[in-house]
Amino acid sequence: MKTQELSEKMIKAYQNMLETIETLIEKEGKPLKEAVQIAEEKLSKWKELTNEESQKISAEVKNDLQSVGEALKGAKNAYKEQFKIDADYLTDAIWEKLSKIADVATEEFLAFTEDLKERAHKVRMDEHANEHKEHLRWYSDHDFWINEIEVWKKDHQQALKKLQAIESSIKKHTDLLEEHAQAIRAHEKLDHEHEEVMVSYETDPTSHIAEEEDDKYIAIHDQERQEHEKQAALHNSMKKKHREMMAIINHLYKHVVEEVEK
Numbered sequence: 001m002k003t004q005e006l007s008e009k010m011i012k013a014y015q016n017m018l019e020t021i022e023t024l025i026e027k028e029g030k031p032l033k034e035a036v037q038i039a040e041e042k043l044s045k046w047k048e049l050t051n052e053e054s055q056k057i058s059a060e061v062k063n064d065l066q067s068v069g070e071a072l073k074g075a076k077n078a079y080k081e082q083f084k085i086d087a088d089y090l091t092d093a094i095w096e097k098l099s100k101i102a103d104v105a106t107e108e109f110l111a112f113t114e115d116l117k118e119r120a121h122k123v124r125m126d127e128h129a130n131e132h133k134e135h136l137r138w139y140s141d142h143d144f145w146i147n148e149i150e151v152w153k154k155d156h157q158q159a160l161k162k163l164q165a166i167e168s169s170i171k172k173h174t175d176l177l178e179e180h181a182q183a184i185r186a187h188e189k190l191d192h193e194h195e196e197v198m199v200s201y202e203t204d205p206t207s208h209i210a211e212e213e214d215d216k217y218i219a220i221h222d223q224e225r226q227e228h229e230k231q232a233a234l235h236n237s238m239k240k241k242h243r244e245m246m247a248i249i250n251h252l253y254k255h256v257v258e259e260v261e262k
Helices: 008-026 032-044 051-071 076-083 092-104 106-203 208-261
Strands: none
Touching (some): 008 032, 032 051
């Protein structure tokens, strides 16, 4: 932890936790492990610190104690120079407190720092175990997803073939619409011819030619009526099929084309 990363309150909290540990060991005879736990709990009640800041200071104190414990195995003074961070943070007074705590019960201190190492190792191994499990689960998921993608690609090929068949059917339907239109035009032409014959007779009822033509179209008119009814039924049927087909196509277009382009 570098000084520039620390606020004044966190430096104060670090010093306070260290002093609490020293007091508990020297004056109350608490074992180091218990002293650290009590100091952690006391620090967690500081209103000036967030829970995250409290945990950070606690971890830093334990880390520094562990580092001092390692220094006890040899070159304490040399380690002090390596460990020196900043005069505002790791002062000689703080270094003295760290060393004093360690000197009170060296064996206990070394056992404590070793315990910290073991706990850190166990936490990491537990994390690894969970990550191994996650990787195995992810591998299984990936295999399943790849297999699904292959199935979907085959479905797409089938869909493209079906779309070609749909296109062919739409073209046939267009041809049927044109046949229907031609039948309507033919029927309309016959209607106009009949109208002309009737107007001719109505203009000159004495004309034998007009009368003969009118008689001929009387029989044809029954056929016209039947043809009109036939085209009306066909038109209604084609309208229903057209609307159903277009509704399906528009729905497909919206969910396939428009959704993909979003």
